[in-house]
Amino acid sequence: MFINKTWLDKLGLKMPTTWDELTKVLTAFKTQDPNGNGKADEVPFNMRRIDTTGFSLWNPFVLLNSLGITTSFAGTSPSFQGIYVKDGKVGNFLESDEYKSVVKYLHSLMEQGLIPADALTREDSAITADTVSDGKTAKSGMIVGWATTDFEKLQDQYVALPSLKATASTPDSEVTWDASQDLTELSNHAIAVSKNAPNKEAVYKVVNALYSEKVSIQQYYGDIPEDVTSSDNSTYTVNDRCFDSSTKDPCKATADRFAGWIPDSATIKNDKASEALREADSAYTKAFANVDETKDVMPIYVRPDVDDQTTITNNNTAVLNYALTKTATWIQKGGVDADWDAYVKKLDSVGLTQNVKLWQKYYDEYTKN
Template identity: 40%
Template sequence: MLSRKTAVKVGAAISALAMLGSLAACGSSKATTDSNGKPIVTILVVKNSNQTKMADMSWTKDLEADCDCSIQWKEVSDDQWGQQKNASLAAGEISDLNIRAFNPDDAARNSSAFEQLGNDLDKLPNVKKFFKEQPTAKKLVTVDGKVTVLPSSRTKGFLASGQHFMINKTWLDKLGLSVPKTWDDLRKVMQAFKTQDPNGNGQADEIAFNPREMNTGKIGDWWSPFLMMNSTGIATYFNSGPSQQGIYVKNGKVANWMQTKQFRQVIEFYHEMVKNGWAPSDWVTVKDDKYNARNQSDGKTAKVGMVFGWDESAFGSYGSDLANQYISIPIPSADGVSAEDTVWDGSSEANRYEDYHMSMSANAANKDACLKVINLLYSEKYSIQQLFGSFSDGYVKKTGAHSYKVTEKFHKAQDASKIPALEDRLAGWVSDDVTVEGDRGMDHVANADKPYKEQYSHYDHTKDLMPIYVRIGESDQNAVANNNTALFNYAIPVVSKWLSQGGVEDDSQWNAFQENLKKYNIDQNTEIWQKAYNKYVK
């Protein structure tokens, strides 16, 4: 008779197998070939909903011809994969190759399931070249000296934060206001935006500042309201990493900004915005559809003065009348903080590189064919087409030895949400020698990043920022994950209430909050990240 523990494990495995009916079967020990005798390679791709089918991307047919193999593409959405990934790992159901599916930590925890690609670099000369030119990328995926999952690298123009403070320049000009440089300036601008009808429609419908909702599972995130921490001199890096947990570094010392007076100061400022009607009273809990609707209005009349976003596309498509009203500006300095001590989000490397773009099953039937496919994907020829679409379909044109132009045909496909490429989900890399003309995403994010050059210079990007390649060990990962679950289940509701209703100014509430953070092991998290920082930063 099975014990309850054993029965649960067996049941979980059966459930995992049932869930994975739509995914690729794992590689077998026996070689598999198609009717023409060509080796079969199964590739799972985690895709965005606005991307066309892999079979409709012409470059995939060329890839199949160049590798002299038969490729079977399996596609899954982000939401589906979020539900299925753990089951895939539990059941050992891993496709031959996997694009944007598993990260280095997944591979470290399931080491017998994945090929150590770092041992295959002699058969992956394009990857070897990638790591030599861009060593940060290799560091990013190296766990305990091993490389199992390969990273991606977009064009050098993406070496920019994905986080920017956007303001309606048309409104500023109409009201005769300058770009705010301090929180006091910001208060005056928000009051004017709220009361002086800058959109000219005769209605009091302007939202001076539209913060994005609070994430319920962590304290920071993409376009987080806590980008305002940079105003106080604490640098965030919200594209990814432990900054989303509140972790920051100052002169090599790791800490958590939820335990700082600066955090309290930012919360007070947001509540001031709500109290004065500068920010919506419900912003803390508003979901993305309503948040985006506020930003984009009717496509003609602006309703929002300021947001944190990627670039002006937060307000509409590139070149639209609404989007053209907005510019990015340096973050204004907090009360009592000098301009020289004000910083900006240091996510630039995390914007160019991602660490979970190619993994290979240890049980792949046709290993040599799989490695050939990987090497081709990491060539310039296929990296460019993964980003921008097929040469043969006219989405991107080769204009020189290492130069390319993205065409209007690709832009129209983007605007129609029928993107014929993987874009940032590519399993590939682009050398610094390559130039690309007409990549709107790259051009606009690079332009949006320019105003922060001075604020980037106000801190050391190794001593005052957690490098993207710093990793914590497996046992520590479990400890941090467990701590964070309890920590944020407690902290987020408290912080959310303070943001919308006030109370953080009450010393008794603040002190009780700090004591409870310690009870939920916030200090252990800091110690773990300090240990990792000391290990990787030499």
């Protein structure tokens, strides 16, 4: 989560630590013209829409971490379908009291005009336009994103907002944060060589070259010497334009999805993207300390067999379409308390309970040793 620190300072506000404090800050963002242009054009919480296919990165349900449910919204994690783990027990947050609490909170923000009324239908391009604005006058008070580089020329105004408590009485030990890190270690961004590949020795020479230091640098950052300058002592300096999305001459790199290896012995200077990520991650150090990477997260290596995965996928179609359609209605119009019991019953009837049992089986099998 990123918040406009420049606006906080201008309005004499402290960094929020609870949902109530965040509401007060967002209200000030809406009503006190923090960008100083005399227009009511501030978007207090520039929230991304909720897709009926599941929970991907950047969605507001990272607020579940305020209530002790550790999300993992990147890539192939079953967290996208609501699956979570707490103390080794698998559940689905779609039918949890914590989920209901987040829905009610988001509804309260929308009801007060602190989330755009069309937030659940806007295209990503509209959110990006508000996030980067004209590069001079900020519009977004808060977003869920990647790093301060999301704001481009406005990035100096923003800082990462540490994981919030739901209430002031929430124990510090219950506050967590999205744990997608192991995906980046074990994801499919590398090379696999078929055991039946012809001319295998030639293939291995290509792979070996890709994993060499200088070729890896060029895959990740851009060409040497046009995009990256190199010295004889494994020190590389990245060109500023590699981080400017408006440039007409972008650096030629595959970015973070590359087949290579940059060793610790290499020194990279002016790596603004990594610096921004490290700065953002540092805000969550305290919350990450409350997460057991096995007992509180579904490890990325846990995989159902083909038949059970088919069952899970088929169930998810009905579960997510129903649950997220209802969720959108609740955020916009309220009514979650009145609908809740019937909603949970419906989810169980269309396969949610079966999916939880299957994931528990595979979680136990893969983590028993």
